[in-house]
Amino acid sequence: MDTVKLFTWIGFAVFLVIMLILGYIGTKKTKNIRDFAIGGGNLGPVVLGLSFAATYLSAATFLGYPGWSHEWGLTNLWLALAMIGGGAIGVLMVAKKIRLLNEEQKSLSLPDWLGDYYKSDLLRVGTGLILLFNVFYIAAQFVAGARIFEYLLGMDYRTGLILITVIVVLYVFGGGAFADIYTDAVQVILMAIAGIAIFISGIVIFWKNGISATFAGIADNLAAQDANLVAVFNPDSAHFYSIGAVIGAICIQWAFASAPHLFNKVLGLKNEKDLGKMILTYVITASLCVLVLFGGLYSRVALGSADVVADLALMEYVAWAFPAIVVAMFGVVILAAAMSTTDGLFVSISTVFANDLFLKFLVRRGHVRVDEEKAEKIALQISRLTVPVVGIIALLIVMKPPVYMGDIMWIGISGVAAGTLGPILYAVYGRRKASARAAEGSMIIGLVAYLILYFGGLIPSTMTAGAVATGIGIATMAILANVLATENKKIRLADAEQGR
Amino acid sequence: MFVNEMLTVWLYGSVITYIIVGFALWKWYFKENHSVGKKEKGRV
Numbered sequence: 001m002d003t004v005k006l007f008t009w010i011g012f013a014v015f016l017v018i019m020l021i022l023g024y025i026g027t028k029k030t031k032n033i034r035d036f037a038i039g040g041g042n043l044g045p046v047v048l049g050l051s052f053a054a055t056y057l058s059a060a061t062f063l064g065y066p067g068w069s070h071e072w073g074l075t076n077l078w079l080a081l082a083m084i085g086g087g088a089i090g091v092l093m094v095a096k097k098i099r100l101l102n103e104e105q106k107s108l109s110l111p112d113w114l115g116d117y118y119k120s121d122l123l124r125v126g127t128g129l130i131l132l133f134n135v136f137y138i139a140a141q142f143v144a145g146a147r148i149f150e151y152l153l154g155m156d157y158r159t160g161l162i163l164i165t166v167i168v169v170l171y172v173f174g175g176g177a178f179a180d181i182y183t184d185a186v187q188v189i190l191m192a193i194a195g196i197a198i199f200i201s202g203i204v205i206f207w208k209n210g211i212s213a214t215f216a217g218i219a220d221n222l223a224a225q226d227a228n229l230v231a232v233f234n235p236d237s238a239h240f241y242s243i244g245a246v247i248g249a250i251c252i253q254w255a256f257a258s259a260p261h262l263f264n265k266v267l268g269l270k271n272e273k274d275l276g277k278m279i280l281t282y283v284i285t286a287s288l289c290v291l292v293l294f295g296g297l298y299s300r301v302a303l304g305s306a307d308v309v310a311d312l313a314l315m316e317y318v319a320w321a322f323p324a325i326v327v328a329m330f331g332v333v334i335l336a337a338a339m340s341t342t343d344g345l346f347v348s349i350s351t352v353f354a355n356d357l358f359l360k361f362l363v364r365r366g367h368v369r370v371d372e373e374k375a376e377k378i379a380l381q382i383s384r385l386t387v388p389v390v391g392i393i394a395l396l397i398v399m400k401p402p403v404y405m406g407d408i409m410w411i412g413i414s415g416v417a418a419g420t421l422g423p424i425l426y427a428v429y430g431r432r433k434a435s436a437r438a439a440e441g442s443m444i445i446g447l448v449a450y451l452i453l454y455f456g457g458l459i460p461s462t463m464t465a466g467a468v469a470t471g472i473g474i475a476t477m478a479i480l481a482n483v484l485a486t487e488n489k490k491i492r493l494a495d496a497e498q499g500r
Numbered sequence: 501m502f503v504n505e506m507l508t509v510w511l512y513g514s515v516i517t518y519i520i521v522g523f524a525l526w527k528w529y530f531k532e533n534h535s536v537g538k539k540e541k542g543r544v
Binding site for chain 2: 074075077078080081084085088089092096212215216219230231232275276279280283287
């Protein structure tokens with residue numbers, strides 16, 4: 001066994017033992033569906049801020065996005081701006097109002113929150129089903145895990161895929177949100193350290209009498225390979241080929257900040273006054289983590305383009321630049337990134353079935369007749385049993401490895417944003433409450449627009465298609481809310497006249 | 501300009517982004533909490 005393999009096995013074993021201990025502690029604290037979904041609504045700002053960052057920054061940040069940097073060059077730095085700017089502004093805009101509105105509703109998830117707010121079961125069930133798009137997101141994280149096992153342990157891709165699926169499913173099966181949030185905090189600290197280490201490593205390795213000269217050397221090397229690698233908009237890039245596409249990427253990152261698995265963190269905070277500290281923790285941590293995008297650029301400078309699989313470009317650079325023990329540690333960090341996002345997604349999808357569909361729809365509407373205590377128990381069982389089923393579906397999606405794991409991930413995020421952002425934003429910023437019909441219309445039209453734009457091949461970029469469809473969903477919401485409000489007003493006036 | 505156009509966009513874009521995010525965070529989350537806290541103290 002070579003040194004990298006040995007260190008990788010030891011690193012994974014130590015990491016998994018720590019995660020399983022935290023998961024076990026989480027299981028002990030998980031007594032009902034509220035604990036499973038949002039950690040009982042009783043967690044501190046720094047832990048939740050770290051968890052928010054860990055969930056927001058998936059393994060795509062460490063494998064997929066540096067792969068884009070490797071393939072498309074400096075233009076991928078737009079992504080860093082979109083993630084820090086778009087994501088942070090998105091969460092700043094909605095977090096406080098969502099918490100405030102939830103003080104009365106006590107909702108556990110996005111479908112629950114929207115269903116309660118607009119008093120619409122169609123919206124509750126529809127949003128729940130839209131969240132199944134996140135299976136793509138989970139699938140992308142599995143790709144990352146499989147790639148790491150493939151690269152560091154010499155496993156076959158499919159064997160690695162099955163192994164990562166089993167590890168993640170077993171780990172989430174026990175702990176729920178408590179395990180999710182505490183393990184996330186540990187994982188994102190590792191991710192931030194890795195981000196800083198990668199960024200600085202390139203400066204040290206390619207150093208030339210000062211920072212400007214060093215980056216000039218890096219840019220010159222890239223330009224010598226392909227002039228488009230230093231362009232502001234690279235025509236070869238799938239996402240940053242024009243100003244319109246860049247705006248789309250920023251908008252979809254902004255929309256992503258309201259994603260359901262992130263939404264859970266905002267609801268999980270004990271004290272509303274701590275929201276600022278939570279967001280500040282997230283911004284600082286995320287800023288350090290996204291420095292890893294430079295790893296893809298360094299990889300291109302050091303290794304050129306030949307025979308490098310985009311999703312493994314960062315690992316190729318790490319193997320080139322660092323000793324075996326550090327390579328193994330990076331493998332563990334990427335596994336941590338995959339797990340920290342995947343467990344959050346599993347929790348949000350499980351909550352859809354257990355809480356939003358079973359408790360709030362089937363039991364509350366009398367379709368299933370059980371007493372409250374038994375319903376709670378069944379809900380917790382459903383939330384746990386959903387995990388292996390979703391795991392298997394995600395595994396099947398990526399049995400054949402995709403070219404870019406980041407693109408698979410954005411299919412999920414864009415679908416969710418297109419269907420849900422209109423009703424969310426109108427709830428938060430609308431001057432008066434819109435009707436349920438307006439929210440339902442926005443959900444359906446936003447989602448259908450995304451399906452047509454992306455799967456119909458009209459817009460090839462997942463991010464841009466998602467941003468345009470999200471815009472259509474928001475516009476539909478604004479128009480329908482006003483049209484239906486006017487209609488309702490006319491009907492009320494006519495009724496009043498008849499009454500007279 | 502920092503090295504070339506795209507690195508300049510990244511560097512100054514990051515600075516501007518942090519200023520906007522920092523200002524929004526202070527105005528919407530820290531300043532309001534602080535003034536609410538003061539008002540509550542005043543009432544007591």
